[in-house]
Amino acid sequence: xxxxxRPLPTPREALLILKGRRTRPAHGPPPAAGKALTATIKALDxxxxxxxxxxxxxxxxxxxxxxARRTEPIRLVRGRGDGPAALELRVEGxxxxxxxxxxxxxxxxxxxxxGAGAVDRVRIxxxxxxxxxxxxxxxxATPMRRNEGPLDAAAEAALVESLDAISDNSLKxxxxxxxxxxxxxxxxxx
Numbered sequence: 001x002x003x004x005x006r007p008l009p010t011p012r013e014a015l016l017i018l019k020g021r022r023t024r025p026a027h028g029p030p031p032a033a034g035k036a037l038t039a040t041i042k043a044l045d046x047x048x049x050x051x052x053x054x055x056x057x058x059x060x061x062x063x064x065x066x067x068a069r070r071t072e073p074i075r076l077v078r079g080r081g082d083g084p085a086a087l088e089l090r091v092e093g094x095x096x097x098x099x100x101x102x103x104x105x106x107x108x109x110x111x112x113x114x115g116a117g118a119v120d121r122v123r124i125x126x127x128x129x130x131x132x133x134x135x136x137x138x139x140x141a142t143p144m145r146r147n148e149g150p151l152d153a154a155a156e157a158a159l160v161e162s163l164d165a166i167s168d169n170s171l172k173x174x175x176x177x178x179x180x181x182x183x184x185x186x187x188x189x190x
Contacts, residue, residue: 055087055110062113063106070095072129076119084120096124155183 009017055076060068074088087110091099099106103122110119151159159179166172 055113058113062109064109067099067102067106070129071099074125077123079120084117086121086123087119088123088125090125090127090129092129093126096126099124149184151180151183156180159183 055062055073059071059073063071070092072090074090076085076087078085087107089099099122106122107119111117150156159176163172163175163179166175
């Protein structure tokens with residue numbers, strides 16, 4: 001057998017050597033998911049554009065305050081082949097006729113956002129808008145505040161006297177509350 005030029009290290013010396021140096025360089029951390037997906041997302045955006053979700057997010061800016069109150073984009077229906085899409089809009093009741101007459105202006109604004117020729121027609125679906133509260137629309141009627149102040153003695157006496165003929169106590173109590181509310185609203189005059 002051939003003799004080794006130097007003796008092998010003991011197990012303890014081998015541990016010290018391995019602790020002091022690595023045999024291979026350490027791997028770096030993986031790239032961030034956003035960085036890894038950037039090229040794919042850009043390619044998809046170039047191919048398919050912003051789509052209906054982009055329209056929903058910026059609908060008020062695209063069509064203006066008046067149309068945004070009455071309409072809501074539902075989806076884009078792709079045409080056959082690479083043809084232009086149809087924009088499906090949800091519209092509240094009688095506003096559909098108004099929106100139909102404004103369709104050319106609406107299409108021009110949507111095509112400015114999505115790109116020239118992206119949409120060529122509008123499909124109108126009548127129904128209640130889903131995002132009224134999220135879109136910042138105020139309720140139609142504001143609740144009335146009750147004036148809880150007491151009635152003057154003459155108005156209270158006249159109310160009680162007018163309800164004396166009623167024998168059912170629960171009905172009498174309900175009518176008394178209603179009468180007080182009406183008299184408060186009208187300022188006690190009756």
